[in-house]
Every structure is written in C-alpha cells, then in structure tokens.
Amino acid sequence: MIKLIQIARPQFLISGLALFVFGASWAILLGAPFSLSRILFGYLVLMPAHLSISYSNDYFDVEVDKYDKPTPFSGGSGILVNHPRLRRPALWIAITLILISLVLGIAFQIIYSFPIWFLGFAILGNLLGWFYTAPPLKLVYRGLGELSMIFSIGLLIPGFGYLVTSGRINQDGFLFFIPLMLYGLAFILIVELPDMESDRLGRKMTWVAQKGRSFGFSLIAASFLFATLFFLFFPLLTSRNYPVNFLFLGVLSLLPLGAGCIGLLKRPSEKPLVTQVVNGIMITLAVFLILVDGYVVSLAFSQML
Numbered sequence: 221m222i223k224l225i226q227i228a229r230p231q232f233l234i235s236g237l238a239l240f241v242f243g244a245s246w247a248i249l250l251g252a253p254f255s256l257s258r259i260l261f262g263y264l265v266l267m268p269a270h271l272s273i274s275y276s277n278d279y280f281d282v283e284v285d286k287y288d289k290p291t292p293f294s295g296g297s298g299i300l301v302n303h304p305r306l307r308r309p310a311l312w313i314a315i316t317l318i319l320i321s322l323v324l325g326i327a328f329q330i331i332y333s334f335p336i337w338f339l340g341f342a343i344l345g346n347l348l349g350w351f352y353t354a355p356p357l358k359l360v361y362r363g364l365g366e367l368s369m370i371f372s373i374g375l376l377i378p379g380f381g382y383l384v385t386s387g388r389i390n391q392d393g394f395l396f397f398i399p400l401m402l403y404g405l406a407f408i409l410i411v412e413l414p415d416m417e418s419d420r421l422g423r424k425m426t427w428v429a430q431k432g433r434s435f436g437f438s439l440i441a442a443s444f445l446f447a448t449l450f451f452l453f454f455p456l457l458t459s460r461n462y463p464v465n466f467l468f469l470g471v472l473s474l475l476p477l478g479a480g481c482i483g484l485l486k487r488p489s490e491k492p493l494v495t496q497v498v499n500g501i502m503i504t505l506a507v508f509l510i511l512v513d514g515y516v517v518s519l520a521f522s523q524m525l
C-alpha cells in the first residue's frame with residue numbers, strides 16, 4: 221500500500237492546484253462571485269484526473285523506466301520497475317481515479333446547472349492524461365507529448381479553475397494563456413532533460429530525446445524570456461485596465477528566467493549535473509507559481525472585502 225501511494229508523486233499535484241487556484245482567483249478578480257464550495261468541488265473533479273496520470277504513466281512507461289533511475293522530478297517513481305507485481309493494481313488505480321473524476325464532473329454539472337459542454341472539459345483532461353503514454357495514441361512516443369502538456373498547463377487546468385468559478389469561458393479568461401503555455405513548455409522540457417538517454421533507448425520521442433540537451437536548455441530559457449516580455453509589454457498593447465500589476469508579475473518572473481539563463485550558460489551534458497541544474501530551475505518555477513498565486517489570491521480577497 222505504501223509503495224502504491226508513493227507512485228502518486230504528490231509534488232506534481234502542487235503545480236496543478238496552483239494553476240487551478242490561479243484560474244479561480246482570476247475569475248473572481250474579473251467579477252465572478254466567490255463560492256468556496258463550488259471551487260472546492262471543482263478541484264475535486266480535477267484532482268483525481270491529475271493524480272491518475274502518475275499511475276498510468278508509471279504503468280505504460282515501465283519498460284523505458286528500466287533504463288534509468290528516477291530523479292525528484294523525472295523518470296517516474298521507479299516503484300513498478302522494482303515491484304512488477306504492483307503494475308496491475310497501479311493500472312486499476314489510474315482507471316478508478318478517471319472514473320471518479322468523471323462521476324464528480326457529472327455531479328458538479330447537475331448540481332450547479334452548468335452547460336453540458338462542461339463535461340467535455342473534464343473528459344478532455346482525462347483523455348489527454350491517459351493517452352499521454354497509453355496506446356493507441358501514446359502522444360509522448362509520437363513527439364506530441366509537449367504539445368499536450370502545453371495545452372494542459374496553459375489552458376486546460378487554469379481554464380477549468382476559471383470555468384467552475386465564473387460559469388463561463390470568455391476572452392478575459394484566456395488572457396494569461398500565452399505565458400502559462402510558455403511555462404508549460406519549460407516545465408515538460410525540464411522533466412525530460414535528465415531522462416534523455418533512457419527515453420532514446422525506449423524510443424520515447426520527446427523533443428529533448430530528438431534534439432539533445434543543449435536544445436532543451438535553450439528552449440527553456442527562451443520560454444521564460446518570452447513569458448517575462450509578455451508581462452512587461454502586454455499593458456502597452458491594450459487600452460483596458462486589468463486588476464493586476466503586470467510589472468510586478470514581470471519582476472517575479474525574473475526568478476525562473478534567471479535560473480533558466482544559468483542552465484543555458486552551463487548546459488551540462490552528464491545526467492548528475494543536469495539533474496542538479498534542472499532541480500534548481502524547477503524549484504524557482506514552483507516558487508514563482510506560489511508567489512503569483514499568493515498575489516492574485518490576495519487581490520481577490522481584497523476585492524471581496
């Protein structure tokens with residue numbers, strides 16, 4: 221039981237929660253009424269879907285994971301490699317979590333009288349998580365894993381938080397999709413960097429496996445840079461006043477940008493050094509997300525008061 225729980229890798233749930241809370245807080249800042257019960261219920265729809273990914277990925281990636289050892293942020297949990305008898309239970313846990321997510325999504329839609337397309341949001345999220353590694357699509361094995369991750373992090377998860385809070389999706393709801401998609405791209409590349417050799421051996425067609433670590437570090441730094449530029453220059457491109465300080469967000473974004481630039485300058489090639497560098501980048505990215513969440517949540521509470 222302890223080994224099965226370890227497969228969940230709860231550190232990744234933190235990022236999903238932060239993105240969901242950001243979307244919900246942004247909806248409140250734009251005038252949506254605050255409903256703690258609706259936000260909590262909405263997250264209960266999202267959480268099992270997000271959690272199931274760890275189990276399905278470990279199950280379908282077990283042959284690739286045999287080639288390497290896991291790191292804090294990559295390579296799976298390693299549990300199913302060392303304990304193959306747990307493969308079948310892990311698969312059923314993944315399926316059960318998806319079913320829980322869908323049942324809760326149906327209940328949410330009925331209780332709060334949401335349009336039927338709300339369920340499409342929940343179904344799409346579960347399908348993307350499952351087919352990231354599962355056949356027949358196996359997105360990450362076809363060079364499409366990055367695109368699915370960009371969509372999930374940049375649009376799907378924060379958009380779901382916005383949707384359950386506001387009850388609709390509009391243009392303002394997607395205002396931050398550009399920087400969030402850029403951070404989503406950086407996130408998946410960070411995860412891929414330590415696993416380049418094992419992914420190649422397992423024919424897992426990640427962008428890093430195809431183009432190398434130097435490419436990965438370069439694209440991470442570029443993603444962070446363009447996200448910072450968005451925060452700094454977007455106010456100059458619109459006449460509307462939004463209830464956030466973009467300059468402040470730009471200053472906060474210097475945290476991951478600085479770490480990304482250090483990674484670009486060092487560009488280590490050996491896995492131990494790569495792991496050290498990407499762990500530092502991932503930590504700064506997580507701190508940035510938490511700080512942004514704290515800022516937006518404080519603004520939302522100030523507005524309600």
